[in-house]
Amino acid sequence: MKKLIVLTAVAVVALASPAWAGQCPKLAKQIEDASGNRFDATAADAKVKVVQVKKLHGEGKHADSEKAAKATLAKLGVK
DSSP: OHHHHHHHHHHHHHHHHHHHHTHHHHHHHHHHHHHTTOOSHHHHHHHHHHHHHHHHHHTTOHHHHHHHHHHHHHHHTOO
8 A cells, every 4th residue: 555655656746747847948938038138237137047047957956946037037027
């Protein structure tokens, strides 16, 4: 019984991980779109942060990547 529970939990995490990973590139694109034609300090900071977001995504740190992206979008005024 315990094996079944553990295997079910592993399967759920394995199937859900790609869905979580899919948010990072979308959020990075939103940052790039929102800061693309701006030349203020906030946009300059956002352009640096988007590199960090992509790096975290590449390292598999999707929660950190998403958190950084959402904070950056908030600074840009994107909801």
